[in-house]
Amino acid sequence: MAVRKKQxxxxxxxxxxxxxxPGKGPGVFERELGDDLEDKLMLTTVAKAVNWAQGHSIxxxxxxxxxxxxxxxxxxxxxxxxxxxxxxxxxxxxRQADLLIVSGRVAHKMAAPLRQIYDQMLEPKWVIAxxxxxxxxxxxxxxxxxxGVDKIVAVDIHVPGCPxxxxxxxxxxxxxxxxxxxxxxxxxxxxxxxx
Amino acid sequence: MPGLVERVDAYGETTLVVDPARLAEACTHLRxxxxxxxxxxxxxxxxxxxGGREVAGYYGTAAGRDLxxxxxxxxxxxxxxxxxxxxxxxxxxxxxGGEVVRVQVWVDDGQSVPSVIEIWPTADWHERxxxxxxxxxxxxxxNLRRILMEDDWEGHPLRKDYPIGGEPVRFxxxx
Amino acid sequence: xxxxxxRTIYEGTRIxxxxxxxxxxxxxxxxxxxILQVNFGPNHPSTHGVLRLVVDLSGExxxxxxxxxxxxxxxxxxxxxxxxxxKAITYPERIDYVSFQNNELVFVLAIEKLLGIEVxxxxxxxxxxxxxxxxxxxHLVFLATSALELGAISMFWYGMRERDQVLDLSELVTGMRxxxxxxxxxxxxxxxxxxxxxxxxxxxxxxxxxxDEYEAMLTRNExxxxxxxxxxxxxxxxxxxLGQSGPVLRASGVDWDNRRDxxxxxYPNVDFRVPVYHxxxxxxxxxxxxxxxxxxxxxxxxxxxxxxxxxxxxxxxxVVLPPxxxxxxxxxxxxxxxxxxxxxxxxxxxxxxxxxxxxxGELGCYVVSDGGPKPWRVKFxxxxxxxxxxxxxxxxxxxxxxxIAIVGSLDSVMGEVDR
Numbered sequence: 001m002a003v004r005k006k007q008x009x010x011x012x013x014x015x016x017x018x019x020x021x022p023g024k025g026p027g028v029f030e031r032e033l034g035d036d037l038e039d040k041l042m043l044t045t046v047a048k049a050v051n052w053a054q055g056h057s058i059x060x061x062x063x064x065x066x067x068x069x070x071x072x073x074x075x076x077x078x079x080x081x082x083x084x085x086x087x088x089x090x091x092x093x094x095r096q097a098d099l100l101i102v103s104g105r106v107a108h109k110m111a112a113p114l115r116q117i118y119d120q121m122l123e124p125k126w127v128i129a130x131x132x133x134x135x136x137x138x139x140x141x142x143x144x145x146x147x148g149v150d151k152i153v154a155v156d157i158h159v160p161g162c163p164x165x166x167x168x169x170x171x172x173x174x175x176x177x178x179x180x181x182x183x184x185x186x187x188x189x190x191x192x193x194x195x
Numbered sequence: 196m197p198g199l200v201e202r203v204d205a206y207g208e209t210t211l212v213v214d215p216a217r218l219a220e221a222c223t224h225l226r227x228x229x230x231x232x233x234x235x236x237x238x239x240x241x242x243x244x245x246g247g248r249e250v251a252g253y254y255g256t257a258a259g260r261d262l263x264x265x266x267x268x269x270x271x272x273x274x275x276x277x278x279x280x281x282x283x284x285x286x287x288x289x290x291x292g293g294e295v296v297r298v299q300v301w302v303d304d305g306q307s308v309p310s311v312i313e314i315w316p317t318a319d320w321h322e323r324x325x326x327x328x329x330x331x332x333x334x335x336x337x338n339l340r341r342i343l344m345e346d347d348w349e350g351h352p353l354r355k356d357y358p359i360g361g362e363p364v365r366f367x368x369x370x
Numbered sequence: 371x372x373x374x375x376x377r378t379i380y381e382g383t384r385i386x387x388x389x390x391x392x393x394x395x396x397x398x399x400x401x402x403x404x405i406l407q408v409n410f411g412p413n414h415p416s417t418h419g420v421l422r423l424v425v426d427l428s429g430e431x432x433x434x435x436x437x438x439x440x441x442x443x444x445x446x447x448x449x450x451x452x453x454x455x456x457k458a459i460t461y462p463e464r465i466d467y468v469s470f471q472n473n474e475l476v477f478v479l480a481i482e483k484l485l486g487i488e489v490x491x492x493x494x495x496x497x498x499x500x501x502x503x504x505x506x507x508x509h510l511v512f513l514a515t516s517a518l519e520l521g522a523i524s525m526f527w528y529g530m531r532e533r534d535q536v537l538d539l540s541e542l543v544t545g546m547r548x549x550x551x552x553x554x555x556x557x558x559x560x561x562x563x564x565x566x567x568x569x570x571x572x573x574x575x576x577x578x579x580x581x582d583e584y585e586a587m588l589t590r591n592e593x594x595x596x597x598x599x600x601x602x603x604x605x606x607x608x609x610x611x612l613g614q615s616g617p618v619l620r621a622s623g624v625d626w627d628n629r630r631d632x633x634x635x636x637y638p639n640v641d642f643r644v645p646v647y648h649x650x651x652x653x654x655x656x657x658x659x660x661x662x663x664x665x666x667x668x669x670x671x672x673x674x675x676x677x678x679x680x681x682x683x684x685x686x687x688x689v690v691l692p693p694x695x696x697x698x699x700x701x702x703x704x705x706x707x708x709x710x711x712x713x714x715x716x717x718x719x720x721x722x723x724x725x726x727x728x729x730x731g732e733l734g735c736y737v738v739s740d741g742g743p744k745p746w747r748v749k750f751x752x753x754x755x756x757x758x759x760x761x762x763x764x765x766x767x768x769x770x771x772x773x774i775a776i777v778g779s780l781d782s783v784m785g786e787v788d789r
Contacts, residue, residue: 062413062415063413064419065419065420065442066419066442066464066467066784066785067464067467067470067548067549067785069419070467070468070511070548071547071548073511073514073515073530074530074533074534074537076526076530077526077527077530077531077533077534078527078530078531079530079531079534092414092415104442105442105444107440107441107442107443107444107788108345109344109345109440109441109443110412110420110441110442113412113413113441114413117413137361137362139449139460139461139464140361140444140445140446140449141359141361141362141364141449142359142360142361142444142445142448142449143352143357143358143359143360143361143445143448144344144352144360144443144444144445145361145444145445147361147362162549163547163548163549165547205720205721206483206484206720206721206722207483208722208723210721232610232611233610233613234613235613235723235725235732235734235751236723236734236736236749236751238736238747238749238751240738240746240747240749241747245740245746274719274740274741284721284723284736286723286734286736286751288725290610290624290626291625291626291631293631293632295632295723295725297723312390315611315613316385316390316391316611316612316759317390317611317612317613317756317759319389319390319391319759320391320755320756320758320759324755328447337388337389338388338389338392341440342439342440343439343440343443343788343789344440344443345440352445352448353447353448357448359445359448359449359452360445
């Protein structure tokens with residue numbers, strides 16, 4: 001009996017990529033992962049259980065910088081309630097947090113503290129670049145703003161918007177959950193950078 | 196009023212141009228006799244290239260866009276030249292009373308302005324910002340250090356000869 | 371609402387010298403005791419954004435304080451010099467990102483002052499309504515975050531609940547929850563949609579009851595009173611000398627409000643009270659903001675009742691885009707549209723300084739125009755920048771736990787401080 005080799009992320013249970021665009025080919029992320037998908041993804045039962053647990057209890061770190069921080073605060077509120085997705089509390093100490101949501105524009109002066117906070121987090125850790133400024137510098141292409149936080153930390157999910165609606169950020173966290181549950185390693189492992 | 200050079204009234208606002216050497220005297224007079232007890236803001240402006248710089252105009256010539264010509268800039272008329280490179284504006288308010296006035300001093304690059312921190316303590320951070328962003332030194336300020344940029348930053352970002360910085364944006368379709 | 375009698379908060383001045391904005395450890399203390407220098411921030415749950423405070427502690431008493439800012443410096447003013455006047459309107463909103471409409475308003479008012487353009491009354495009243503909604507939004511964020519920091523965690527969820535209602539209204543009118551880019555030079559970008567009036571009235575009916583709930587939770591709460599009464603004292607003279615404005619100034623007993631004393635928009639036509647308290651402490655600043663929320667609801671109701679019909683933007687085609695249906699038939703409209711979009715409208719040469727009452731205090735915008743399509747210089751007088759200057763004075767003879775309450779009560783938004 002031929003078992004179809006799991007090739008696409010959808011085979012690993014990642015649904016949201018395919019919902020809107022059914023005929024779409026492999027995305028940038030899949031192409032980046034390349035052919036040796038199986039080597040990179042963990043398939044054992046214990047690993048799956050660990051992933052399920054990790055993915056469904058991601059605790060973010062309070063790293064609100066600017067306007068996106070205000071929208072990030074509202075996902076904690078009762079209307080959008082991130083706690084039902086497992087992000088029960090925002091931990092102030094990076095040593096207790098799994099997820100760094102960089103929400104807001106990162107000035108060059110702030111880049112060093114950002115990297116320091118990221119370094120203080122324990123593996124496995126994930127980063128969401130929330131908003132246009134964290135993803136690419138946003139509307140501020142100038143001397144003061146770091147043009148994209150992925151220059152200094154490895155980013156898993158970029159959430160577009162200025163500021164993104166709380167639902168958009170929740171979608172980003174949900175996609176991150178799906179990634180983790182499917183067994184995709186954190187970004188620093190995929191990109192082979194220091195964590 | 197001591198040190199007054201000129202008084203300009205425009206757009207419903209009064210501007211008092213003051214000699215920089217007598218600024219402290221003028222401000223003390225305004226605070227005590229004029230009852231302007233509230234310093235709202237200190238703004239430094241760099242007028243380098245005033246009236247002469249290229250601005251996106253949309254007038255074409257046979258040789259391409261002529262950015263050097265005045266009419267290419269879309270100006271209604273050429274702005275009058277300014278007395279010096281930098282203007283430092285002090286916006287004052289009377290509480291109560293409600294009168295508003297702007298005190299303006301003109302300085303050149305490197306020339307310093309006396310600090311008004313003794314008169315209005317709120318000037319502390321405003322003057323530090325003017326120094327950080329424009330490079331105007333304030334005499335008598337007890338803590339004149341950079342405030343917004345890093346301590347070892349070189350250059351003064353809001354000057355007109357300081358580049359905007361940032362990265363060139365690559366458009367994926369335009370090769 | 372009873373206003374307490376005028377009383378002296380403290381004798382003389384507490385502004386530190388020689389540097390008014392930082393506390394220096396007294397020479398004797400520095401040698402004798404153990405002084406612990408602790409760094410708060412820039413990433414810290416209890417500072418409103420990326421503020422760094424370097425604090426010297428002698429036990430639990432704060433003996434030295436120095437604020438370091440600039441961790442969110444964005445170069446707004448330099449960026450705005452690169453864009454045309456129209457495109458530059460998207461920048462000020464992000465400066466004080468909690469009261470975004472007020473930033474837009476002050477910049478647009480400055481442009482209109484230079485242009486000398488007449489804004490239709492519907493736009494004026496609608497701007498006033500949206501700015502008052504924004505004031506409620508800002509005070510709710512203050513309440514939610516300050517209470518959260520002091521331990522009254524449930525206030526956060528109550529505040530966020532109403533805040534989402536305010537943002538729903540904003541989305542109904544402008545299309546965006548925050549950073550709406552709705553105010554244009556000459557009026558509003560689009561007409562007010564139908565159904566806004568009904569939704570806003572529902573909010574106006576509900577909000578006073580919500581404020582009653584907040585007051586029931588906090589105003590007579592023993593813990594809240596212990597932590598905020600008598601903390602962070604600032605006298606009226608010191609407040610004026612330090613350039614304070616807004617709720618901080620009014621809590622110190624100075625009766626000054628730009629909406630009433632330097633009127634703009636249609637504020638002379640609405641009836642509202644300016645709350646003034648004389649205690650000069652954190653508790654009074656909280657009371658001022660609660661009362662201001664109530665007054666804002668009253669102003670919004672009056673705006674809804676008095677909302678005029680008519681155009682929502684001025685008719686000056688040199689500045690305002692013509693309506694789209696005209697582009698099909700009129701050549702002049704097409705040319706105007708083209709010039710405004712590509713080159714931008716030209717603003718006459720001059721300099722103006724416009725101040726409004728933002729939820730944090732006196733927000734000022736100084737604009738210099740050289741007659742061209744781009745601003746020459748734009749400077750925002752940020753009330754939070756000045757409020758942080760008062761931190762050292764308020765922190766005289768305080769404990770470390772009070773620092774959180776005081777910095778929260780000054781209600782500074784770091785986007786505004788660093789610009």
